[in-house]
Amino acid sequence: MNQALPPVVTTCSELTATIRRWKQQGRSIAVAPTMGALHEGHLSLVRAASSACDKVVATLFVNPSQFAPGEDLEKYPRTLQADLQKLGTLNTDLVFAPSEKEMYPPGFSTTVLPPALAMPLEGELRPGHFSGVATVVLKLLNLVQADEAFFGQKDFQQAAVIRAMVRDLNVPVQINVMPTVRESDGLAMSSRNAYLSAADRQRALALHRSLQAAQTLVTAGESSRTVIINRMRQEFDREQIHEIDYIELADPDTLLPVETVTPPTVALLAAKVGETRLIDNQILT
Numbered sequence: 001m002n003q004a005l006p007p008v009v010t011t012c013s014e015l016t017a018t019i020r021r022w023k024q025q026g027r028s029i030a031v032a033p034t035m036g037a038l039h040e041g042h043l044s045l046v047r048a049a050s051s052a053c054d055k056v057v058a059t060l061f062v063n064p065s066q067f068a069p070g071e072d073l074e075k076y077p078r079t080l081q082a083d084l085q086k087l088g089t090l091n092t093d094l095v096f097a098p099s100e101k102e103m104y105p106p107g108f109s110t111t112v113l114p115p116a117l118a119m120p121l122e123g124e125l126r127p128g129h130f131s132g133v134a135t136v137v138l139k140l141l142n143l144v145q146a147d148e149a150f151f152g153q154k155d156f157q158q159a160a161v162i163r164a165m166v167r168d169l170n171v172p173v174q175i176n177v178m179p180t181v182r183e184s185d186g187l188a189m190s191s192r193n194a195y196l197s198a199a200d201r202q203r204a205l206a207l208h209r210s211l212q213a214a215q216t217l218v219t220a221g222e223s224s225r226t227v228i229i230n231r232m233r234q235e236f237d238r239e240q241i242h243e244i245d246y247i248e249l250a251d252p253d254t255l256l257p258v259e260t261v262t263p264p265t266v267a268l269l270a271a272k273v274g275e276t277r278l279i280d281n282q283i284l285t
């Protein structure tokens, strides 16, 4: 039997009209913003959204402004039909899949200067990235007028930046961050995993193993940053992954590096495996 696809709108005015109707009916609204190429991680956001609110909007938009020049904007997977089929199996009341011109019409020039949390780590390595994320997320939150919004913990710093933006700019929405969904061998689900060759897919397990090694040391009572980071690095060395952007142990609220690990500390990683840049993180408890 063919799965019914969810209704799709591509313009801000169509989206706004539906939202207005739902608001008049007194419905609560949740949004799960995504860039498409949906995997179980995204679907977990939509499931959580549908448990939280009466109506669920999923957004599918590969946001050019969060890709720095030379990044993978052109090759980023675009799988609209498959995404709609997946969303059709869940309680998705509306999909917003705008074009680039709809989101950034000629003359568009306002951007969000992201909070201090956006400076280190990804912010340092991907200049402009969080301004692009914050701008598009604020636009989506303004359009959907959601009571609750759902993001994944895999993008830990992104979630922290969005929380801070929503707090600082008084955006009336509750931000929920859902746990990272992993493959059975531990690899964090990511749309970019599709780029990995079979061999690199195996080597990429170093990220999760490195986080597990950190947790094992902390559980055993280790608190030295140097000892823990050196142990984490061994997992990358073993797989001959040399392009490590960062291995960091940070305060989960400020994202500032910690010298002594006192839980909760967040371990954050970014590395290039073959041609694919991957990130992962874990709160050390």
Ligand code: PAF
Pocket: 033, 034, 035, 061, 063, 066, 133, 136, 137, 155, 158
């Ligand atoms: O996490 C993502 O997929 C994107 O950064 C987001 C939040 C949809 C903004 O484009």
